[in-house]
Amino acid sequence: MAFFPHLLLATLEGLVTSAVLALTALGLSLVFGVMRIVNVAHGEFFMLGAVLAWAITTAVSGHPALGFAAALVLSPLIVGAIAWVSERLVLRRVEYNPEATIVATIGLLYIIQQLALTFYGPEARPVAPPFNVRIQLPWFGYSGYKLSIIAASALLLLATWLVLTRTRIGLIMRATQYDRETAQAFGIPVGRVYGAVFALGAMLAAIAAVLIVPIQQAHYLMGLDPLLLSFIVVIIGGLGSLRGTVIAALLIGVSDGIISMFFSPTLAKIIATLVVAMVLVFRPQGLFGTATK
Amino acid sequence: MTGEGEAARVYALHVAVIALLVALNFVLPEYHHGVLARVLVLAVFAMGYNLLFGYVGLLSLGHAMFFAAGLYGAGLPLYHLGWGVVPAFAGGIGAGFVVALAVGLLALRTSGVAFMIVTMMFAQVFYLTTLYFGEWTRGDEGLVLQQQARRITLGSGTLDLTNPVTRYLTAVALFAAALFATLAIVRSRHGRVLVAIRENEERTRMLGYDTFANKLTAVVISGIICAAAGAAYALLFGYVGSTFASVQYSILPLLWVLLGGAATTLGPLIGTLFMYYVIDITSGFTSAYMLVVGAMLILLVLWFRKGILGTLRERWLGWLP
Numbered sequence: 001m002a003f004f005p006h007l008l009l010a011t012l013e014g015l016v017t018s019a020v021l022a023l024t025a026l027g028l029s030l031v032f033g034v035m036r037i038v039n040v041a042h043g044e045f046f047m048l049g050a051v052l053a054w055a056i057t058t059a060v061s062g063h064p065a066l067g068f069a070a071a072l073v074l075s076p077l078i079v080g081a082i083a084w085v086s087e088r089l090v091l092r093r094v095e096y097n098p099e100a101t102i103v104a105t106i107g108l109l110y111i112i113q114q115l116a117l118t119f120y121g122p123e124a125r126p127v128a129p130p131f132n133v134r135i136q137l138p139w140f141g142y143s144g145y146k147l148s149i150i151a152a153s154a155l156l157l158l159a160t161w162l163v164l165t166r167t168r169i170g171l172i173m174r175a176t177q178y179d180r181e182t183a184q185a186f187g188i189p190v191g192r193v194y195g196a197v198f199a200l201g202a203m204l205a206a207i208a209a210v211l212i213v214p215i216q217q218a219h220y221l222m223g224l225d226p227l228l229l230s231f232i233v234v235i236i237g238g239l240g241s242l243r244g245t246v247i248a249a250l251l252i253g254v255s256d257g258i259i260s261m262f263f264s265p266t267l268a269k270i271i272a273t274l275v276v277a278m279v280l281v282f283r284p285q286g287l288f289g290t291a292t293k
Numbered sequence: 294m295t296g297e298g299e300a301a302r303v304y305a306l307h308v309a310v311i312a313l314l315v316a317l318n319f320v321l322p323e324y325h326h327g328v329l330a331r332v333l334v335l336a337v338f339a340m341g342y343n344l345l346f347g348y349v350g351l352l353s354l355g356h357a358m359f360f361a362a363g364l365y366g367a368g369l370p371l372y373h374l375g376w377g378v379v380p381a382f383a384g385g386i387g388a389g390f391v392v393a394l395a396v397g398l399l400a401l402r403t404s405g406v407a408f409m410i411v412t413m414m415f416a417q418v419f420y421l422t423t424l425y426f427g428e429w430t431r432g433d434e435g436l437v438l439q440q441q442a443r444r445i446t447l448g449s450g451t452l453d454l455t456n457p458v459t460r461y462l463t464a465v466a467l468f469a470a471a472l473f474a475t476l477a478i479v480r481s482r483h484g485r486v487l488v489a490i491r492e493n494e495e496r497t498r499m500l501g502y503d504t505f506a507n508k509l510t511a512v513v514i515s516g517i518i519c520a521a522a523g524a525a526y527a528l529l530f531g532y533v534g535s536t537f538a539s540v541q542y543s544i545l546p547l548l549w550v551l552l553g554g555a556a557t558t559l560g561p562l563i564g565t566l567f568m569y570y571v572i573d574i575t576s577g578f579t580s581a582y583m584l585v586v587g588a589m590l591i592l593l594v595l596w597f598r599k600g601i602l603g604t605l606r607e608r609w610l611g612w613l614p
Contacts, residue, residue, distance in 0.1 A: 038406050038409070038410070051412075062359070062532060064324070090591055090595065093595055094594055094595065098405060099352050099407050099409075100410060100594045101599075102352070102354075102406075103551065103590055103593070103594045104591050104594045104595070105591065106544055106547075106587075106590055107586075107587040107588065107590030107591035107594070108587065108591065109587065110583040110584065110586050110587030110590070111584055111587035111591075112587075113583055113586060113587075114581050114583035114584040114587065115584070117581075117583070118581055118584075178485065224540070228342070228414075228417060231410055231414075235410070266421055266424055266425045267425060269421055270418055270421045270422060270425060273414050273418050273421070274414075274418050275415050276414060277399075277411050277414040277415055277418070278399075280403060280404050280407055280410060280411050280414070281399045281400065281403060282402070284403060284407055
């Protein structure tokens with residue numbers, strides 16, 4: 001293949017990564033923005049979404065699209081419920097103290113990982129894509145399913161943005177984010193908002209995982225990479241900024257795709273992680289964010 | 294302030310702990326003898342962590358890189374360049390110093406949550422680097438240091454670090470050195486400034502202390518202690534692998550220190566020992582050790598924030614350092 005088709009392929013792969021990454025990072029960013037806590041177990045909610053998708057698709061017989069549709073609905077709901085319960089049982093009791101929350105979510109990470117290992121096992125298992133269409137480009141054929149991931153992610157991002165900016169629920173969330181105490185004084189049930197936001201963040205990660213699992217197998221250790229990448233995206237994009245998150249996901253996903261195609265993937269990760277650590281050190285508000293109080 | 298009698302009591306307690314550890318060398322059965330040697334080295338790692346987390350209040354999620362810097366700083370020259378044990382140990386400490394200084398200079402520009410994430414990212418870069426140079430480090434598979442390389446020739450005699458008794462006593466010596474170093478630091482002026490930074494950094498700065506310089510010193514000393522533990526681990530147990538640089542080894546010292554009691558000199562030993570045996574015993578009937586670690590972290594943070602020694606100190610033994 002010549003250089004240009006190679007680059008196009010790398011860009012397309014990068015866009016698929018970006019699409020999934022944007023959803024996952026948006027979940028992390030929402031939780032950080034509204035609750036001011038860092039959820040280290042976020043990657044495990046992603047993993048749980050993928051593992052549940054495998055379990056649901058194997059339980060449903062018939063056309064793969066049927067099982068996939070069931071997984072796309074049920075898996076995020078189950079993950080959201082688990083997140084909600086852990087928020088109510090653990091995070092609420094440590095009163096969202098930043099350090100205690102990090103330690104508690106690390107504990108959660110280990111528990112979820114171990115349960116997945118015990119009940120799902122150490123194997124990586126594939127999930128059949130809902131449809132197999134190849135779109136023939138002049139130079140190579142490309143999976144139609146992968147393109148549909150990009151579209152689905154764009155729709156979900158748009159929907160989240162509409163909910164946040166145009167609905168009463170979004171208003172309540174933004175009010176809680178802006179000033180927790182004043183929101184409470186105005187009768188907003190802050191505790192319930194926190195529980196819901198934590199569940200919503202986990203659900204976004206789970207949806208991203210269900211979308212990606214037909215091309216990337218489900219495995220109990222798959223949560224670490226999305227966690228680190230989401231951190232990277234959220235930091236570059238500026239914490240709690242939806243637009244920044246999307247732009248940063250595009251930047252990271254596409255450059256990761258291109259660098260991994262032409263250089264070693266490990267080197268790509270080293271460079272990306274180092275660059276982001278430096279951004280955090282020298283420009284803590286992110287590249288697109290503005291300095292906060 | 295502590296009086297004369299109290300200082301004597303504190304030193305007597307620490308000397309007694311070391312004496313007990315030396316005495317255990319002669320009575321412990323073989324299996325537990327080996328376990329304790331390993332626990333002592335890991336406890337030194339935890340003590341290095343505790344200096345930063347307990348006394349300065351800086352929660353790092355990247356201390357595996359300091360341990361691994363010592364591990365590789367000692368293991369790589371010994372394996373590839375044929376260095377002796379003593380220069381290799383010095384190499385490990387040197388590597389720890391360089392890494393800690395660089396990370397400290399950069400990461401201390403941030404605070405709070407950003408500090409945790411930055412340290413975690415630097416540690417991840419370190420871990421990936423050990424994988425990337427797999428030609429020399431052999432990545433996860435790791436290097437096994439040969440027995441004949443792990444000997445010190447002293448005049449006519451040789452000190453064989455693979456011998457269980459020598460290994461145990463070397464571990465005790467390292468532990469004693471780290472313990473008294475920690476004790477000296479926390480009782481010094483510098484140590485008191487560190488606690489003041491933990492309690493209220495703004496006010497400490499207003500009183501005229503250079504908080505950045507004090508924190509940087511603490512990061513470097515903490516890094517050196519952890520690197521010493523890593524170098525000793527490589528030399529005593531003869532294995533150098535990337536696993537020790539992974540995020541798991543950044544979280545374990547946090548768990549050990551929280552369990553034993555943050556900001557207590559002996560807490561790290563108690564936490565490490567307790568946790569090692571909890572995992573050892575539970576692994577007898579379940580392989581789900583991560584479940585134990587996770588549940589312990591959550592339970593500690595919910596109901597036992599001060600740890601074992603921290604609680605003892607609060608209730609009965611106010612003089613514990």
